[in-house]
Each structure stands twice: as structure tokens, then as C-alpha cells.
Amino acid sequence: MGVQKIATFSPSEKTFTGGGTFLPGEVKGIIRINPNKCVGCDTCRHHCPAGAIKGSLGVTHHIEEDLCLSCGQCLVNCPFGAIEQMSFLDEVLSRLKDPDYTVVAIIAPAVRVALAEEFGAPPGTLTVHRMHAAFKKAGFRIYENNLAADQTIMEEGYEFIAKVKYWLLGDKTPELEKFAEHPLPHFTSCCPAWIRYAELYWPDILPHISGAKSPQQMAGATVKTWVALRLWNIDPRKIYTVGIMPCTAKIYEASRPEFKSAFYWLKEKGHLPEDTPPFPDVDAVLTTRDAAELFRCLNINPLNVSPEKETDITEVYTGGATIFGNSGGVTEAALRTAYCVLSGQEPSSWNIEAVRGHTTGVRTAKLAIPLKPLGGKKANFHICVVNGVKNHLEPILEDVVIGKSPFHFIEVMNCPGGCINGGGQPVNPMGTSWIDPLLPLPLKA
Amino acid sequence: MSEKLPFQYEEKPASLLISRRTFLKITGVLTSVLAIGAYTVTDFVKKRNKYIKMRQKGLYKDDLRCQRNNLPASHLNPTVEKFYRDFAEHPLSETAHHLLHTHHYYVRGKLNMKGERHG
Numbered sequence: 339m340g341v342q343k344i345a346t347f348s349p350s351e352k353t354f355t356g357g358g359t360f361l362p363g364e365v366k367g368i369i370r371i372n373p374n375k376c377v378g379c380d381t382c383r384h385h386c387p388a389g390a391i392k393g394s395l396g397v398t399h400h401i402e403e404d405l406c407l408s409c410g411q412c413l414v415n416c417p418f419g420a421i422e423q424m425s426f427l428d429e430v431l432s433r434l435k436d437p438d439y440t441v442v443a444i445i446a447p448a449v450r451v452a453l454a455e456e457f458g459a460p461p462g463t464l465t466v467h468r469m470h471a472a473f474k475k476a477g478f479r480i481y482e483n484n485l486a487a488d489q490t491i492m493e494e495g496y497e498f499i500a501k502v503k504y505w506l507l508g509d510k511t512p513e514l515e516k517f518a519e520h521p522l523p524h525f526t527s528c529c530p531a532w533i534r535y536a537e538l539y540w541p542d543i544l545p546h547i548s549g550a551k552s553p554q555q556m557a558g559a560t561v562k563t564w565v566a567l568r569l570w571n572i573d574p575r576k577i578y579t580v581g582i583m584p585c586t587a588k589i590y591e592a593s594r595p596e597f598k599s600a601f602y603w604l605k606e607k608g609h610l611p612e613d614t615p616p617f618p619d620v621d622a623v624l625t626t627r628d629a630a631e632l633f634r635c636l637n638i639n640p641l642n643v644s645p646e647k648e649t650d651i652t653e654v655y656t657g658g659a660t661i662f663g664n665s666g667g668v669t670e671a672a673l674r675t676a677y678c679v680l681s682g683q684e685p686s687s688w689n690i691e692a693v694r695g696h697t698t699g700v701r702t703a704k705l706a707i708p709l710k711p712l713g714g715k716k717a718n719f720h721i722c723v724v725n726g727v728k729n730h731l732e733p734i735l736e737d738v739v740i741g742k743s744p745f746h747f748i749e750v751m752n753c754p755g756g757c758i759n760g761g762g763q764p765v766n767p768m769g770t771s772w773i774d775p776l777l778p779l780p781l782k783a
Numbered sequence: 784m785s786e787k788l789p790f791q792y793e794e795k796p797a798s799l800l801i802s803r804r805t806f807l808k809i810t811g812v813l814t815s816v817l818a819i820g821a822y823t824v825t826d827f828v829k830k831r832n833k834y835i836k837m838r839q840k841g842l843y844k845d846d847l848r849c850q851r852n853n854l855p856a857s858h859l860n861p862t863v864e865k866f867y868r869d870f871a872e873h874p875l876s877e878t879a880h881h882l883l884h885t886h887h888y889y890v891r892g893k894l895n896m897k898g899e900r901h902g
């Protein structure tokens with residue numbers, strides 16, 4: 339066994355110029371088809387959630403950048419290894435060598451159950467303390483993306499509770515007024531491919547989407563403010579944050595121009611010299627595959643390092659956070675906390691099987707939560723988990739647009755199964771790339 | 784609601800139009816498909832489900848590990864508590880608003896007039 343090697347390429351000047359559906363500075367063209375390797379088998383087109391792949395059976399396919407979500411689902415499903423990924427590995431490696439910089443790894447949940455595959459272990463092998471030790475050995479400090487996921491639940495959970503108060507319980511106090519523009523159902527916001535999909539194809543849905551940033555972006559902004567100033571005592575300008583993600587769309591997310599909030603906050607509070615140029619919250623993103631390549635470059639095998647013994651304060655996370663990587667996980671994590679806050683008590687079990695997406699396209703559930711402000715009277719919440727944008731999402735969005743949606747809370751994950759099956763994950767010949775690349779006869783268009 | 788498997792392939796209609804120009808290439812693709820041998824699309828979907836399930840199991844295992852360490856849900860994370868106590872005050876606070884929330888979703892169709900609407 340072993341995983342398929344995916345070719346990468348470095349960003350070029352054209353990458354950041356914007357244009358079309360991209361704002362200046364946003365990374366475009368993260369995923370590309372190598373015309374010399376594509377045989378036109380059409381598999382990718384059937385996995386693309388956005389209809390961004392053009393070409394008919396037998397002809398070399400190509401991606402329409404303007405329509406593409408950068409999700410990488412085409413890449414992990416191309417049986418011929420013909421799709422390539424833009425990588426920022428060289429930039430990260432050179433920062434690691436620079437003694438002036440503190441390089442911080444923000445490690446997503448799904449990485450810990452897939453990284454080991456790149457080193458010969460079966461899919462699902464869980465590495466936490468070994469993975470942390472390996473990143474430290476490579477020269478990183480760590481801010482767990484899972485810790486940021488806990489922050490996300492606090493912010494998004496309280497936002498959802500505020501919407502429930504305003505829209506369902508009729509609480510129109512002034513501090514809730516801003517939620518008048520954000521009706522239910524509430525959509526999750528942590529998947530950048532889903533956000534871009536809504537921005538491109540369903541702008542009517544945008545007011546419904548949570549304003550909470552994704553964990554990656556919360557992590558970046560937190561590291562360059564609270565962590566830098568209060569915990570580590572270092573100059574935020576000398577921090578280089580790296581998202582370690584199962585996801586190619588996260589590369590794009592980090593480059594969105596609005597995500598410079600640490601810079602603007604620090605500036606306003608007088609922590610930066612006047613002439614400091616704006617810097618992003620997250621400086622670079624490496625996919626799980628890129629991270630494995632980084633370890634190979636540095637001669638580190640994460641399966642052989644001795645696990646770290648102590649958990650730093652920036653590495654503490656909960657079960658709710660770690661299941662973010664599975665379809666239904668964000669919902670389950672939000673419900674665990676919302677239940678406690680709304681009812682004032684703990685649930686009898688933390689495991690909410692009813693919302694786990696597993697390999698089902700759409701999961702729906704009704705949950706009764708006792709409400710403390712109503713003397714324990716139970717309210718029914720209708721929950722929907724969309725597992726993969728392709729095929730399932732449209733009817734649900736249509737209902738929302740015409741005001742007929744039965745749901746209060748809708749989770750959308752672009753990738754089937756959740757981020758554990760993201761476009762940046764190891765490509766496993768168990769399912770993807772299932773034939774030897776040498777076998778078929780490559781065709782040239 | 785009829786649910787499709789997330790990974791389900793749709794059969795291409797038999798009437799799929801093929802130009803003469805691409806015919807030869809298709810022959811080439813068929814050769815590749817023959818080379819795949821026993822692997823059918825069904826196998827492919829099943830196996831794909833298998834590794835998805837294995838990775839999902841890994842994360843639920845990590846969840847149970849956290850639950851055993853008294854860390855089941857986000858509001859019980861001591862670092863998060865400290866973050867609010869020392870710095871951001873409470874969820875949806877002014878600081879949280881600046882650092883943890885976004886105020887920008889763009890209608891991207893407007894940026895690109897030549898883009899087509901999907902679906």
C-alpha cells in the first residue's frame with residue numbers, strides 16, 4: 339500500500355492578481371489539471387460541486403478558475419493522478435530557517451487521523467502527541483486549531499443562541515437588534531468552499547450564514563494578539579502562522595483580504611509602529627500532504643518521534659472540537675455547548691448520534707432542549723447536516739430562499755464525510771487513484 | 784427527501800453525444816478502463832467509503848479520549864476560559880467582534896459578469 343504522490347507547483351505572480359471572481363490578493367488557481375496527464379476519463383467532473391470542470395469524455399479536461407471553489411475534490415478523486423496542487427512549502431521551509439521568526443503551526447483536527455497514512459500507517463491512525471512532537475522538532479510552536487474550534491463554538495454557539503432569542507423567543511432587546519438582519523436558519527461558516535459556493539451561486543443565503551470566522555482564522559487572529567502579547571511575550575510582526583489543513587480551500591481562505599484583523603486591532607491599540615504594512619492573520623497554509631513532505635525534507639518521521647509529555651496551554655482542546663473534522667461534528671459540538679447553556683444542565687450523554695453524517699448525504703434531526711428562561715419548557719430544534727455540497731445542498735437552499743425551510747440550524751461541509759476527506763488529505767489508493775498510474779495509456783489532446 | 788450517496792456516480796446517459804473527433808480518444812480511455820480490470824465503480828465507491836469511515840472513527844476515538852479527560856464540550860476548555868477571563872471578556876464581546884467575527888461576504892457574481900450561474 340502507500341499513498342499516491344500528488345504533484346505540486348509554486349505560486350506565481352499571476353496567483354495574487356485577482357480578477358474575475360477573485361479579489362486582488364486572493365490566491366487563485368490552487369488546483370490545476372496537467373493536460374499531459376489527463377486522459378479525459380471524466381471522473382473529476384462528477385465530483386466537482388461547482389460545475390467548474392469542462393471537457394467531455396476522452397478529451398483533456400480543464401478547470402474554469404472563476405467557478406472553482408479550490409476544494410480539491412477533483413484532485414483526490416482523479417484516478418490518474420493528473421490534478422496538481424499549489425504549495426507554499428518552500429516559503430514555510432525558509433521561514434523555519436529564519437531565527438527572527440516564531441513559526442506557529444495551527445493544526446486542524448482531520449490532520450491527526452490522516453498524517454500517519456503518508457508514513458505507511460492505515461487510514462484513521464490517530465496521532466496527537468507524536469504529531470505535536472514532530473511539529474516541534476521541525477521548529478514550530480503550536481496553537482491547536484482544535485482550541486480555535488472551541489473558540490468557534492463559543493462565538494458561533496452564542497450567536498445562534500442570540501438568533502434563537504430574537505427570532506423564536508421574541509426577545510427584541512436592543513443588543514439583539516443586529517440579529518434582525520440575520521434570520522434563521524443559521525448556516526455554519528467554517529468551510530471556505532461552502533462560503534465561496536454561496537458567494538458565487540446563492541448570494542440570497544449570505545445573511546443566514548454565521549459571522550463567526552472559521553477556526554483557522556480565529557487561531558491566526560488570536561495568536562497574533564492574545565498569545566503574542568500576553569502568553570509568549572513576542573512581537574506579533576515576528577510571528578509567522580501556518581495553517582496545517584486537510585483542505586486546499588483553506589489556502590484560499592487565508593488569503594481573503596479581510597482577514598487581517600490582528601493587524602488592525604494591534605494598530606488601533608497602539609501596539610504597532612505607524613509604518614507597519616498590513617499583515618494577514620494566517621501567513622501560509624500547508625495541506626496534510628505538504629506537511630508530510632515537510633517532515634520528509636527534514637528527515638522526521640512523526641510515527642517514530644517520542645510523543646510529547648506535557649500539553650502546552652495552547653494545545654488544550656475538547657472532544658467537541660476534534661470532531662469538527664467529521665461531517666456533523668460542528669453541529670454536535672455546538673449542540674453540546676448550546677444544550678448546557680440553554681438548559682443550565684449537562685446532557686445525559688455527550689454523544690449525539692442523530693447528527694453524525696458518516697457517509698449519508700443529508701442527516702436531519704429534531705432535538706428537544708429544555709430552556710432555562712422558560713422554566714424548563716422544552717423547545718424543538720430542527721437540525722440539518724449536509725454532507726458534501728454536490729447533489730444534496732440545492733433543494734435545501736431553495737427552501738430557505740422561498741422561506742419554507744423547516745430547519746433552525748444547517749451545517750454544510752463541502753467534502754463528503756467532512757474534512758477528513760478534504761482535498762488536501764493523503765490520496766489513498768483504497769478508493770481514490772485506484773490504478774497504477776503507469777497502467778493506462780495517457781492520451782494527449 | 785431522496786438521499787443520494789454522497790459519492791454516488793451518476794450513470795452517463797446512453798445518448799451521450801460524442802463527436803467523431805473524440806471517438807479515437809475514447810477508444811484510448813476504454814483501454815485504460817480495461818486495464819483497471821475487476822475494479823468497477825461500485826468497488827470504488829465502497830472502498831472510498833471505507834477509508835472515510837476509518838478516518839471518522841479515528842476522530843471519534845480522539846473525542847472519547849477527551850471526554851475521559853473531562854473535556855467533552857467547548858465551554859469546558861480551560862484555555863478558552865482563560866482567553867475570555869484575561870482578554871476577550873465574553874463571547875460576542877467587542878474584542879471578539881473585531882478578532883473572531885467576519886463582516887465580509889461578497890456577492891461574487893457581481894465581480895464577474897461573464898460567470899455563469901450554477902445549476
Ligand code: SF4
Binds near residue numbers: 379381398416419420
Ligand atoms: S484523468 Fe483526472 S483530470 Fe482527467 S478527466 Fe480523468 S479525473 Fe479528470
Ligand code: SF4
Binds near residue numbers: 369388408411
Ligand atoms: S477544486 Fe473543487 S470546485 Fe474546483 S474544479 Fe476541483 S472539484 Fe471543482
Ligand code: SF4
Binds near residue numbers: 531532752758761
Ligand atoms: S469540508 Fe473541510 S476540507 Fe472540505 S473544503 Fe470544507 S473545510 Fe475544506
